[in-house]
Amino acid sequence: MQNFRPLLILLPVVLALLVLFSLIAPETPTTQPTEVAYTEFKRDLRDARIASVVVEGQKIEAQMHAPNEEPGATVTTYLPEFGDPELLPLLEAQDVRVEVREVVENGAAVWLVALLPWVIILGIWFLIWRRFAGGGAGGLGGRDIKDFLGGSATKETAGPIKVRFADVAGQENAKREVAELVEYLRQPQKYTALGAEVPHGVLLVGPPGTGKTLLARALAGEAGVPFFHISASEFIEVFVGVGASRVRKMFDEAKKRAPCIIFMDELDSVGRVRGTGFGGGHDEREQTLNQILAEMDGFSGHETVIVLAATNRPDVLDPALLRPGRFDRHVSLELPDRNARTQILRVHTRHVPVAEDVDLATVAAGTPGFSGADLKNLVNEAAMAAARTGEKAVAMRHFEQMRDRILLGTVRTLAIKPEERHRLAVHESGHTAVAYYLPESDPPYKVTIIPHGRALGGMQQLPEEERHTLTEAYLRDRLAVTLAGRAAEHLFLDSISSGAEDDIRVATQLARAMVGRWGMSEEIGPIDVRESDEHPFLGREIAQPRHFSEATAEAADTAVRKLLKEAECRATEVLKAHRGAFEKLVAELEAKETLERPRIKDCLDSGAATAGTEPAATACA
Ligand code: ADP
Numbered sequence: 001m002q003n004f005r006p007l008l009i010l011l012p013v014v015l016a017l018l019v020l021f022s023l024i025a026p027e028t029p030t031t032q033p034t035e036v037a038y039t040e041f042k043r044d045l046r047d048a049r050i051a052s053v054v055v056e057g058q059k060i061e062a063q064m065h066a067p068n069e070e071p072g073a074t075v076t077t078y079l080p081e082f083g084d085p086e087l088l089p090l091l092e093a094q095d096v097r098v099e100v101r102e103v104v105e106n107g108a109a110v111w112l113v114a115l116l117p118w119v120i121i122l123g124i125w126f127l128i129w130r131r132f133a134g135g136g137a138g139g140l141g142g143r144d145i146k147d148f149l150g151g152s153a154t155k156e157t158a159g160p161i162k163v164r165f166a167d168v169a170g171q172e173n174a175k176r177e178v179a180e181l182v183e184y185l186r187q188p189q190k191y192t193a194l195g196a197e198v199p200h201g202v203l204l205v206g207p208p209g210t211g212k213t214l215l216a217r218a219l220a221g222e223a224g225v226p227f228f229h230i231s232a233s234e235f236i237e238v239f240v241g242v243g244a245s246r247v248r249k250m251f252d253e254a255k256k257r258a259p260c261i262i263f264m265d266e267l268d269s270v271g272r273v274r275g276t277g278f279g280g281g282h283d284e285r286e287q288t289l290n291q292i293l294a295e296m297d298g299f300s301g302h303e304t305v306i307v308l309a310a311t312n313r314p315d316v317l318d319p320a321l322l323r324p325g326r327f328d329r330h331v332s333l334e335l336p337d338r339n340a341r342t343q344i345l346r347v348h349t350r351h352v353p354v355a356e357d358v359d360l361a362t363v364a365a366g367t368p369g370f371s372g373a374d375l376k377n378l379v380n381e382a383a384m385a386a387a388r389t390g391e392k393a394v395a396m397r398h399f400e401q402m403r404d405r406i407l408l409g410t411v412r413t414l415a416i417k418p419e420e421r422h423r424l425a426v427h428e429s430g431h432t433a434v435a436y437y438l439p440e441s442d443p444p445y446k447v448t449i450i451p452h453g454r455a456l457g458g459m460q461q462l463p464e465e466e467r468h469t470l471t472e473a474y475l476r477d478r479l480a481v482t483l484a485g486r487a488a489e490h491l492f493l494d495s496i497s498s499g500a501e502d503d504i505r506v507a508t509q510l511a512r513a514m515v516g517r518w519g520m521s522e523e524i525g526p527i528d529v530r531e532s533d534e535h536p537f538l539g540r541e542i543a544q545p546r547h548f549s550e551a552t553a554e555a556a557d558t559a560v561r562k563l564l565k566e567a568e569c570r571a572t573e574v575l576k577a578h579r580g581a582f583e584k585l586v587a588e589l590e591a592k593e594t595l596e597r598p599r600i601k602d603c604l605d606s607g608a609a610t611a612g613t614e615p616a617a618t619a620c621a
């Protein structure tokens, strides 16, 4: 391909020139006619030296007699405007062949119109080829990746990348995982000698502004290898095939320059599930995606090329992208907790003079839900506010003013107000405490009040061992844990909120399965009363024809309600029994925002006289 490019670009030019030529000079004479004065022409005519003439408006082209049979020289001349009445009789007298041609009016305009399509075609060719080959004088030879990527952050054009891991605050897990790749890029032999294959595809996943792009650049900076960067806007072009060709070139170049890093930012823009777009299902985006898939499969396993991609929508990615051998390793970045926010603020105030009264930890405490990008923005806004009033340093009040402004102004950030935060802490602590105390349930592993995904907070449980069948006791506890957030709000805040919507949905689905599929209700017994083939954990529903009576359906509804009510009651009882420990957990969660197992255990073990004992079932029967 590389070697053909000059030919390809020359081809249309040559063609166009040929056509132009034939248009402009339809009958190119072998000898150029000489122009003579009209009197001279008339003398030749009188002297019978003219064989034939062609008249075209004022212009006369005369062919002379030649000594032999061959045609003689041609001359041209112009008839005077006022005409020459003698001319025609003279021509007849001399027996000269006269040919009169139609005059092409306004020649220039006609040529222009005729040329227009060619100009347009040529223009488009140039546009297309400039994208591939850079155009201009240098375009004929083809250009290499760094020019082709223009101003993008390739190592060569942007100079060595100065971002280091130290510039990425928090995100310890993500940094640790990415740091392993640095090792590999620096000393690939160490790994290949042992036959280890380091993953080619690493996907950075996380909400916007959490530092995915930053981390990718830090990786390149730390590893000190070439860094090829392509992002959303470059993937998808107006012309079909351009994005794909760009991807191919990038991978080709990267393989030559290994060890190196390819970074595809905002992968979701191109990596969405195929066959859902407009354009008949084979549009530019799909071609680009297919090319990426092909390139990722095309690694022989020995190239030290790491393909890094970032997205904040892993849910919409085409499953093919996530298959083994492609982006099979995921590194997730999360919104920063309080401690991480302090560190991020520290990073971004390194070069900002701050006043004595500024306490970054306090600023961090007041900015729950802010992403790294939001915090960077906050520092910048505060500095601008200070500059506006002519101050020498940024004071605490600047931070506060700007935080309030950002909180008011942004819909995008999932920033949480203090009242809301307290409710969230109570809700999540409810789940956590009940999961901790109920004997059959999976113990809590992590709890957070930092927004993630669509949820504002969350509690994660980790089963102590893998479960293959679910016992009734386990499922009842699970129901109680699911409804415990709501129970806690009710118990400690004396009101409930819309925050439990998802909990109620999940719990209802589970209770329906317990009654309708698993016969766990005494009233109904072991009868299949599924309304649909829903799976309580997958949430997929397939409608089924109903094969039971209205009465059974009603009884099932009652049984489901009873299970749910009982579960909520049990959750409430557990919380009542451990009020002291629970309140400690709420306070700790509000302060730290994310708690892991040891801290959870500390809080909940403290005031737990009745820990491990299930509250009297009679209270909820
Ligand atoms: P993403 O790619 O995840 O949307 P970016 O990497 O583009 O986010 O982040 C935007 C900016 O926010 C970064 O350039 C950086 O200045 C700041 N930022 C984000 N996360 C962090 C972090 N963990 N530490 C320091 N700065 C951060």
Ligand code: MG
Binding pocket: 212, 213, 214, 265, 266, 310
């Ligand atoms: Mg980004």
Ligand code: ZN
Binding pocket: 427, 431, 482, 485, 486, 499, 500, 503
């Ligand atoms: Zn909940």
